Amino acid sequence: MKSLKFITAVMVFAAAVSASAAPLLNGLALEQQFNKDRYIAAVYSDTLADSAGVILDENTTRRLEIRVVADSLSARRLRNQWMEAIAINNSGSSLSAQADNMVTFANLFSGRLKKGDQLRIDFDGASGASTVSLNGIQLGRIEDRKFFTTLLRSWVGPVPPSTEFREGLLAAGDVDSGLLGRYELLEPTDARVLELSEANEENSEEEEQAESGSRPETEKPKPSKPKVAANIPPPSLASVAKPKAPATQQPAPASKPEPAQPRPQPKPARKAAQEVEEEEDQPLTADVLLARQIYHSMLLRHTYDFLQYPQRALERNQEGSIRIRVTIDPAGRVRDVQTVQASRFNDLNRAAVSAIKSASPYPKVPPALAKNDYEFSVPITFRLPD
Structure with missing residues (x-):
C-alpha cells in the first residue's frame, strides 16, 4: 500500500513539474x-x-x-x-x-x-x-x-x-x-x-499618487473605442512575394506624371550608422496608433504598385528580402531613402529603391500624425513562385 502511495506521489509530482515546465x-x-x-x-x-x-x-x-x-x-x-x-x-x-x-x-x-x-x-x-x-x-x-x-x-x-x-x-x-x-x-x-x-519603483509610486490624489471615483472617464475606417481594407501583401510581369508589360500610372528629381532638397547628413535618433513628443493613444497603422498600410500598398521583379534576377533565380527606411515630407514627396537591410543581390536592392523613388509622391501625411517629415519602413520580399 505504501509503495502504491509512493508511486502515486511521484506521478503527481512529475505531472506538476511537467505542467509548470518552461x-x-x-x-x-x-x-x-x-x-x-x-x-x-x-x-x-x-x-x-x-x-x-x-x-x-x-x-x-x-x-x-x-x-x-x-x-x-x-x-x-x-x-x-x-x-x-x-x-x-x-x-x-x-x-x-x-x-x-x-x-x-x-x-x-x-x-x-x-x-x-x-x-x-x-x-x-x-x-x-x-x-x-x-x-x-x-x-x-x-x-x-x-x-x-x-x-x-x-x-x-x-x-x-x-x-x-x-x-x-x-x-x-x-x-x-x-x-x-x-x-x-x-x-x-x-x-x-x-x-x-x-x-x-519610482514610476509605481508616481502612478499611485496620481491615482489616489486626483478625481473622485464618480468622475472616471470612459475610454473611447477607436474605429478602423471602413473604406480602408486590411493590408494584403501576398502578391509582393511573387514576381510581376517583365518591364515591357508593366503599365505606367496614367494619373501621375513622371516624378521629378527624387530629392528636390539637399539630402540631410546621415549620422554615424543612424544611431542618433529623435524621440517623438506625440503621446501614443489608441486613435493615433490606428491612424498610423492605417496610413502605413496605405504607404506600403502604394509602394508595391511600383514594384517589379528584375528580369535578370528572374533568369538567375535570385530571391531575397530588403527593408528600407523612407522619409517623406507632409505632401508625400520622398526626401530620403536608406537601405536598413539589404539582400545578397544588387539587382533586387536596386529594384526596391527604384520602386520607392518612382512611388513619389506618396499619399499626403494626415495632419494628426506629423507636422513635419514622416518616417516609415518598407519590407520587400522577392520570392520566386513555387
Missing part, C-alpha cells in the same frame, strides 16, 4: 540594421514546430524574448518597428480589437535599452495572460488571449522582418549553435538591474 526554445533570429547587429530574438513554445500555424496556437504556452546585442538601442524605435510589423501582419479587425492593448504595451517602453538587456513577453496558455518584463522586472500584464498572437504574427506572419528572420524562429529547436552561444552570454549587469528596479 517552454522550449523553438528558434533564434538575429536582427540587423545598416549591417550592425541590434538584438537576437527568440521564440519559445510548449510545442516545437517549423510551422507558423502551430506556433500561433492561442492555447499553447509561449514566450517571446529579445536580448540586446547593440551597445545602445532606442526602446521607442524598437516599439515603432514592432507596431509597423503588427500593422502589416494582422487584419483590420484584429488591429481595432487590440488597439487599447497595443497602446498599453507600447507605453511600457521608454529610454534606451543596453547591451545584455532581456525583454520578455510570457504567454500563459491556461489563463491567456501576457506578462511583459525587462531583466526580470515586471513592467505590465495584459489579460487578453489574442494579444500575444497579434505580437508574434509580426515576426512569423506573411511579412516578417526578413525571410531569414522568420525561418530562424521557426526552426523547431534546431538552432544555430553559434547564435545560441551569443544569445546565452547576453545578460544584464547587476548595476543595470538595480537601475531599472529603482526606476520602476
Whole structure:
C-alpha cells in the first residue's frame, strides 16, 4: 500500500513539474540594421514546430524574448518597428480589437535599452495572460488571449522582418549553435538591474499618487473605442512575394506624371550608422496608433504598385528580402531613402529603391500624425513562385 502511495506521489509530482515546465526554445533570429547587429530574438513554445500555424496556437504556452546585442538601442524605435510589423501582419479587425492593448504595451517602453538587456513577453496558455518584463522586472500584464498572437504574427506572419528572420524562429529547436552561444552570454549587469528596479519603483509610486490624489471615483472617464475606417481594407501583401510581369508589360500610372528629381532638397547628413535618433513628443493613444497603422498600410500598398521583379534576377533565380527606411515630407514627396537591410543581390536592392523613388509622391501625411517629415519602413520580399 505504501509503495502504491509512493508511486502515486511521484506521478503527481512529475505531472506538476511537467505542467509548470518552461517552454522550449523553438528558434533564434538575429536582427540587423545598416549591417550592425541590434538584438537576437527568440521564440519559445510548449510545442516545437517549423510551422507558423502551430506556433500561433492561442492555447499553447509561449514566450517571446529579445536580448540586446547593440551597445545602445532606442526602446521607442524598437516599439515603432514592432507596431509597423503588427500593422502589416494582422487584419483590420484584429488591429481595432487590440488597439487599447497595443497602446498599453507600447507605453511600457521608454529610454534606451543596453547591451545584455532581456525583454520578455510570457504567454500563459491556461489563463491567456501576457506578462511583459525587462531583466526580470515586471513592467505590465495584459489579460487578453489574442494579444500575444497579434505580437508574434509580426515576426512569423506573411511579412516578417526578413525571410531569414522568420525561418530562424521557426526552426523547431534546431538552432544555430553559434547564435545560441551569443544569445546565452547576453545578460544584464547587476548595476543595470538595480537601475531599472529603482526606476520602476519610482514610476509605481508616481502612478499611485496620481491615482489616489486626483478625481473622485464618480468622475472616471470612459475610454473611447477607436474605429478602423471602413473604406480602408486590411493590408494584403501576398502578391509582393511573387514576381510581376517583365518591364515591357508593366503599365505606367496614367494619373501621375513622371516624378521629378527624387530629392528636390539637399539630402540631410546621415549620422554615424543612424544611431542618433529623435524621440517623438506625440503621446501614443489608441486613435493615433490606428491612424498610423492605417496610413502605413496605405504607404506600403502604394509602394508595391511600383514594384517589379528584375528580369535578370528572374533568369538567375535570385530571391531575397530588403527593408528600407523612407522619409517623406507632409505632401508625400520622398526626401530620403536608406537601405536598413539589404539582400545578397544588387539587382533586387536596386529594384526596391527604384520602386520607392518612382512611388513619389506618396499619399499626403494626415495632419494628426506629423507636422513635419514622416518616417516609415518598407519590407520587400522577392520570392520566386513555387
